[in-house]
Amino acid sequence: MKSTVEHLSPTRVRINVEVPFDELKPNFDRAYRKLAQQIRIPGFRPGKAPARVIESRIGRAPILDEVVNEAIPTKYMEAVTTSELRAIGRPDIEVTKIEDGDHVAFTAEVDIRPDIDLPDFGDLSVAVDEVEVTEEEVLEQLDELRARFGTLTGANRPAQTGDFVSVDLTATVDGEEVEDAKTTGLSYEVGSGNLVEGIDEAIVGAEAGESRTFTTKLLAGEHAGKDAEVTVTVQSVKVRELPEADDEFAGMASEFDTIDELMADLRERLRRVKRMQQGVQARDKVLEALLERTEVPLPEAVLEAEVESRKHDAVHAFDHDEERLAEFLKSQDKTTEEFDAEVRADAERSVKTQLVLDSIAEKENVGVNDNELTERIIYQAQRFGISPDEYVKRAQESGQLGAIFADVRRGKALATVVRRATVTDAAGNAVDLEELFGRVEEPAEQPPVEEAPAAEIAEDEAAVGEGAANK
Structure with a gap:
């Protein structure tokens, strides 16, 4: 040949x-x-x-x-x-x-994939938020824990923010009742914002048995994006009483004997969460700095395929009804042209990110071993609420196993860059991300795939590296 x-x-x-x-x-x-x-x-x-x-x-x-x-x-x-x-x-x-x-x-x-001139990763410098845990945040966590053990008692007064109410809901659009929006006996915490916009204002001040009507835009269903007249009827009002924050509560709600030990544990958990958030912020900012300093010609056919895929996903949410999508965009004060421009910009960034991270993975000899791939599959399966075997089956049927492998590899490539970049907090202090991304290592000339950097932190990167190429 x-x-x-x-x-x-x-x-x-x-x-x-x-x-x-x-x-x-x-x-x-x-x-x-x-x-x-x-x-x-x-x-x-x-x-x-x-x-x-x-x-x-x-x-x-x-x-x-x-x-x-x-x-x-x-x-x-x-x-x-x-x-x-x-x-x-x-x-x-x-x-x-x-x-x-x-x-x-x-x-x-x-x-x-074009040849890409990559910058020196050591020249990348970003600043992230400081890790600071306030006493107010610890008390807020304690209150949330106390709320799990709280009891609801009837309140003989109008509803207030923070109360729990049982409500009936009906809605009409252009005078016609919307069946999907009709419900009875719905339990709702006033002020939580978990239902349609305007409902909290309507409920506050209403007594049991009282009905109030307000106008809001529906966010889903056949009438998504349209104005609806919603009637909410308060059936009951209850207030949540919290247990005292004392040693007895600590023993009941945790493995600790005293409230001081419980508070210390909550403080440490918050610190770990903020450290994780700091790592995610470092990842995102390093990626942004990397993209800004890297010129990448975009393959036209790949870019157009990405644009079409994103448009398909958008209209799929409206049962492939483009008129409903247009109505929703109008409700968001956005034109179809603006939507198309946003989709293209997001697609360009996504394709550029994938090309850059693939080039880094190739340059740094980043590999993915079976354990790392298995951990990602388990992580994704848990997200979708299905078994790993079922997730693998669906991925095979849709031809997505290769994409899962590529996503893990790109996450590891990005972690390699983050480890070599200079990361400081708002006060100018160097941020040690070793706990999240592993220690800085210079690549060997030809490292074995199994010994690729950060193999030992694949579980954290399954979360921190998740979706890096789609940002």
Whole structure:
């Protein structure tokens, strides 16, 4: 097989391939066996007719079609591998010549990952928030814990913020009742903001048995984005009484004997959460700095595919009804043109991020071992509330296993950059992210895949590196 490569742009090539018929003998053998099973020829058992008899019966053209259709994908991949191209996306293939008995020629145009000049990671510098736990925050956590053990008692007064009410809801749009918005006996904490906008203001001051009507925009369902007249009827008002924050409560609500020990534990948990948040902030800011300092030509076909995928996801949320999507955008004071521009900008950033992180992973010899891949699968399965086996099955059916592998690899590549960047807090103090991203290591010349940096912190990176390429 002969192949040549024409560079059409920094992100696209045309591969010209010629395959001599001598290399296609296995393909012809499989084609004859396949066709022999499909046709019935008098005097021969199914699958036993000789090649010359099959040709005389159906002609040469169907056989050539079968051979070419089977051979081209394999020969295309051989050409890509031989030319050491980093092909991305689907190729546009065109058969240019079939000379029976001599050779088959075809061309394949495909996007490639461009060469990217990466900045020195050590020159990247970002500032993040300080880790500071206030006494007010600790008390807030304590109150939330006390609330879990609180009791509800009836309140013979109008509803106030923080009360728990039982309500009935009905809604109409243009005078017609919305069945999906109708409910009875719904328990709701006043002021939580977990229902439609305007309901808290309507409930506050209402007594049991009182109904109030307000106007709001529906956020989901058939009438998403439309104004609706909502009537809320308060059936009961209850107040939550919290247990005293003392040693007895500490023993009941935790493994600690005293309230001081419980408070200390809450303070440490908050510190760990804020450290994690600081790490996430460092990751995001380092990524932003990296992208700002890196020029990346974007493969057009890959970019357009990303744009179309995002538009499809957007309209899918409205049952593929573009008119409903347009109505929702209008309710958000956004035009279709503005929406399209935002989608394209997000797609450009996503594609650029993927290309940069893939280049870093290649440069730094970042690998993904079985444990890291398994941990990501378990993490994702828990997010979707399904078993790991079911998640893998769905990923295989949708062809997403490769994407999961790539996401883990990109997360590790980004962690490599974060470890080498300079990260300080708002006060100018150096931030030690070793707990989250591992210690700084210079890459060996050819490290084994299993010994890639940060393999020991894959569980944290499953959270911290999650979705880095989609930001």
